[in-house]
Amino acid sequence: MKFKYVFLLLSIYIMFTISTKSQTKSPAEIGKTAPHFELRSAEGKIYNIDELKGKIVVLEWINFECPFVEKHYKSGNMQKLQKEYTDKGVVWLSICSSAKDKQGYYNNDEIKKRISEYKAKMTAYLIDEEGFVGKIYSAQTTPHLFIIDKNGILVYQGAIDDIKSTDIGDIKKAKNYVKNALDELLSGKSVSISTSKSYGCSIKYKN
Numbered sequence: 001m002k003f004k005y006v007f008l009l010l011s012i013y014i015m016f017t018i019s020t021k022s023q024t025k026s027p028a029e030i031g032k033t034a035p036h037f038e039l040r041s042a043e044g045k046i047y048n049i050d051e052l053k054g055k056i057v058v059l060e061w062i063n064f065e066c067p068f069v070e071k072h073y074k075s076g077n078m079q080k081l082q083k084e085y086t087d088k089g090v091v092w093l094s095i096c097s098s099a100k101d102k103q104g105y106y107n108n109d110e111i112k113k114r115i116s117e118y119k120a121k122m123t124a125y126l127i128d129e130e131g132f133v134g135k136i137y138s139a140q141t142t143p144h145l146f147i148i149d150k151n152g153i154l155v156y157q158g159a160i161d162d163i164k165s166t167d168i169g170d171i172k173k174a175k176n177y178v179k180n181a182l183d184e185l186l187s188g189k190s191v192s193i194s195t196s197k198s199y200g201c202s203i204k205y206k207n
Helices: 002-022 067-074 077-086 108-118 132-136 177-186
Strands: 038-041 046-048 057-061 091-096 124-127 144-148 154-158
Touching (some): 067 077, 144 177
Parallel strands (some): 091 124
Antiparallel strands (some): 038 046, 038 124, 144 154
């Protein structure tokens, strides 16, 4: 009986160790395989990043209440990018890492309502309320954009463009890093600018 009890404790410890290790992978790094994750969408579908190999993937950290995010959605700029590139086969995943009861966190009905109001064209809106995915990708702001190539390699991380402001009028004047990187990938080229400093609101992590 004592042996069975010890064996059970040992089994639990091993399972815990394996689980912990699986959640402490190396952080995202340009030029290396994008860290694995699985997240549930507002529609209830599970998205596994490993299963999207063979496609270009955009990860967009989002908080609809952030004025920097509002700039790109109220102007229609983000939706235009989403539609242009999803029509070309790109998978666009908007990720919310806001913890429950913090700014930007919504229940599924509210998420769907806002997506509808903005006529957003992302492939899916993913919920990361524990913040695990945001932290392993070192996502700092909303928006913060990451691009993964067809081989599963992280090839861009940073700002959407080069003008840090909440002024809609600046969008036309800005150099859009995300658009440029996607155009390069789709034409078979390497991404010329792979990193930039993201700007926006801080992500409202759980801790």
